[in-house]
Amino acid sequence: MEKALAGIRILDMTHVQAGPTASQLMAWLGADVIKFEPPAGDATRGQLRDVPNADSLYFTMLNCNKRSIVVNMKSDAGKEVFVELLKNCDVIMENFGPGVLDRFGFTWDKIHDINPAIVMGSIKGFGSSGPYAEFKAYENVAQAMGGSMSTTGFDDGPPLVTGAQIGDSGTGLHLVIGLLAALQARNRTGRGQYVEVAMMDSVMNLCRVKFRDHQRLTRGPMPEYSIPTEGRHATPRSGNDSGGGQLGNAVKCKPGGPNDYIYVVVQEAVWNALAQHMGGDALVQDPRFATIGERRKNQGVMWDMLNKFASQFTKREFMAVLNEMDVPCGPIMSTEDLANDEHVKLRDMYVELDHPTRGTWYNVGMPIKLSDNHVKIERSPLLGEHTDNVLGDVLGWDAAKIEAHRSAGAFSK
Numbered sequence: 001m002e003k004a005l006a007g008i009r010i011l012d013m014t015h016v017q018a019g020p021t022a023s024q025l026m027a028w029l030g031a032d033v034i035k036f037e038p039p040a041g042d043a044t045r046g047q048l049r050d051v052p053n054a055d056s057l058y059f060t061m062l063n064c065n066k067r068s069i070v071v072n073m074k075s076d077a078g079k080e081v082f083v084e085l086l087k088n089c090d091v092i093m094e095n096f097g098p099g100v101l102d103r104f105g106f107t108w109d110k111i112h113d114i115n116p117a118i119v120m121g122s123i124k125g126f127g128s129s130g131p132y133a134e135f136k137a138y139e140n141v142a143q144a145m146g147g148s149m150s151t152t153g154f155d156d157g158p159p160l161v162t163g164a165q166i167g168d169s170g171t172g173l174h175l176v177i178g179l180l181a182a183l184q185a186r187n188r189t190g191r192g193q194y195v196e197v198a199m200m201d202s203v204m205n206l207c208r209v210k211f212r213d214h215q216r217l218t219r220g221p222m223p224e225y226s227i228p229t230e231g232r233h234a235t236p237r238s239g240n241d242s243g244g245g246q247l248g249n250a251v252k253c254k255p256g257g258p259n260d261y262i263y264v265v266v267q268e269a270v271w272n273a274l275a276q277h278m279g280g281d282a283l284v285q286d287p288r289f290a291t292i293g294e295r296r297k298n299q300g301v302m303w304d305m306l307n308k309f310a311s312q313f314t315k316r317e318f319m320a321v322l323n324e325m326d327v328p329c330g331p332i333m334s335t336e337d338l339a340n341d342e343h344v345k346l347r348d349m350y351v352e353l354d355h356p357t358r359g360t361w362y363n364v365g366m367p368i369k370l371s372d373n374h375v376k377i378e379r380s381p382l383l384g385e386h387t388d389n390v391l392g393d394v395l396g397w398d399a400a401k402i403e404a405h406r407s408a409g410a411f412s413k
């Protein structure tokens with residue numbers, strides 16, 4: 001069965017994390033992704049190395065199912081290769097710092113002239129307009145500027161970054177959505193368009209509910225927060241409060257290690273069963289917890305009670321107890337828990353791979369499951385592993401033509 005994006009070829013100039021996560025997803029959806037690298041390669045190949053002289057996990061985990069071609073865009077012969085590939089691709093993707101492609105002489109207008117059907121995807125820290133347009137950005141810069149850090153952590157502590165890479169991988173997801181929409185539009189019009197995604201915008205999008213609360217601040221207290229909200233002008237950090245219509249928090253379990261917690265949502269529908277289990281009729285009838293409004297007001301006492309009750313169980317045991325009552329909950333899973341989890345294994349979400357220079361390693365699997373798009377994850381390419389192969393296969397160049405370009409400096413410094 002052909003994959004969803006079979007027939008779509010991508011000229012992938014992305015580097016580091018934000019762009020490569022997007023092009024890796026496009027590859028897993030079936031596109032032919034040609035990773036177009038400078039002679040020194042994507043910088044992440046050599047960053048945070050755990051095996052000497054082998055591509056780092058930072059690189060391998062974000063660049064699976066791609067072919068790698070090395071082209072020096074600072075040479076005329078390299079630019080010629082770029083133009084020929086542009087004519088033969090459906091999508092070009094990049095996440096360079098501001099102005100890099102323009103300095104090579106390839107603005108969107110020029111690229112669109114060369115191939116009017118090509119769709120171009122760009123990630124920038126702050127987009128191409130506005131006072132921040134000229135600034136570079138990394139993950140935590142985007143988390144800082146998109147509203148995530150100011151709303152993450154505890155009220156009496158400093159702002160915190162989240163472990164989930166919402167600035168980079170989150171932005172990559174936004175780019176994939178934009179590219180798929182632009183490809184669909186091209187099916188109707190035959191015309192490519194420019195898709196721009198800014199990391200700051202993407203983080204703001206993911207912080208949407210924090211802006212809901214920002215506007216609610218002026219309307220009176222927000223009792224679902226476990227801290228007072230009166231008199232504030234910005235959405236506060238609220239620890240592990242649920243942030244939704246139902247009360248939720250992380251509850252400590254035995255034996256009390258750093259991840260021996262379970263997140264429990266005391267959903268309206270489950271309170272009676274939970275109260276019955278923890279404290280019998282007396283708790284079910286306790287007026288302090290009779291309605292969600294009362295439970296919000298008295299949530300400190302309620303969470304103390306739940307913590308006391310949970311302390312007799314491990315997080316897995318407590319999960320089983322709560323699942324019996326249909327209480328939405330989730331043990332706090334460490335990376336070790338996840339790497340060994342049966343559910344994760346069965347869903348192909350932690351996949352064993354091999355690599356010629358690093359041996360066995362694992363990648364997180366494809367999170368989007370299409371019924372006709374079975375994904376076989378293949379290791380990331382070595383630097384320039386497919387240069388000749390791509391030039392022959394995509395451009396139809398013979399060995400003599402490739403050699404002439406090699407001599408002219410197209411593929412090296």
Ligand SMILES: CC(C)(COP(=O)(O)OP(=O)(O)OC[C@H]1O[C@@H](n2cnc3c(N)ncnc32)[C@H](O)[C@@H]1OP(=O)(O)O)[C@@H](O)C(=O)NCCC(=O)NCCS
Pocket residue numbers: 015016017018019036037038039071072073074095096097098100103123124125135136137138139168199
């Ligand atoms: C991530 C980022 C901060 C890295 O900054 P950087 O390492 O200075 O890299 P830049 O993208 O600014 O520049 C890339 C350089 O490689 C060069 N280069 C890229 N591809 C090349 C090629 N095929 N041949 C020759 N040179 C190449 C560019 O010319 C540029 O050099 P220059 O500064 O001399 O023009 C920056 O790319 C950025 O802000 N990107 C947008 C936001 C983003 O995606 N951030 C998240 C990354 S996870």
